[in-house]
Amino acid sequence: MHELSLSESITELVVECARREGVERVSKVVIALGEAAAVDAESLRFCFPITAADTIAAGAELVIDRIALKASCEACHAEYAPPTLIAPCPVCGSHARKIIEGREMRVVSFSGCG
Numbered sequence: 001m002h003e004l005s006l007s008e009s010i011t012e013l014v015v016e017c018a019r020r021e022g023v024e025r026v027s028k029v030v031i032a033l034g035e036a037a038a039v040d041a042e043s044l045r046f047c048f049p050i051t052a053a054d055t056i057a058a059g060a061e062l063v064i065d066r067i068a069l070k071a072s073c074e075a076c077h078a079e080y081a082p083p084t085l086i087a088p089c090p091v092c093g094s095h096a097r098k099i100i101e102g103r104e105m106r107v108v109s110f111s112g113c114g
């Protein structure tokens with residue numbers, strides 16, 4: 001379950017940033033999670049309170065923004081939102097494309113008080 005180590009990274013990043021900004025307690029963390037990021041949102045929701053426990057982010061709410069897939073066709077350069085990872089270009093039918101969005105996971109913001 002790599003969500004646990006991802007959750008640890010999220011917690012570490014947020015705690016470090018919060019400290020730097022003088023925040024004493026983090027109440028909410030917002031992350032962006034691509035639909036093709038190979039990360040299970042429910043597992044992440046389950047792991048976060050565990051990795052956040054005993055840190056200043058303990059009890060913080062985890063908000064997960066799902067990022068839809070976006071692809072760029074290498075044949076006709078159209079940008080489109082493929083319904084699945086293997087869907088062809090809707091303009092020219094080509095399967096040659098790059099996924100340009102939807103695989104990332106990043107911390108967007110956090111809020112707290114202090």
Ligand SMILES: [Zn+2]
Nearest residue numbers: 073076089092
């Ligand atoms: Zn195309």
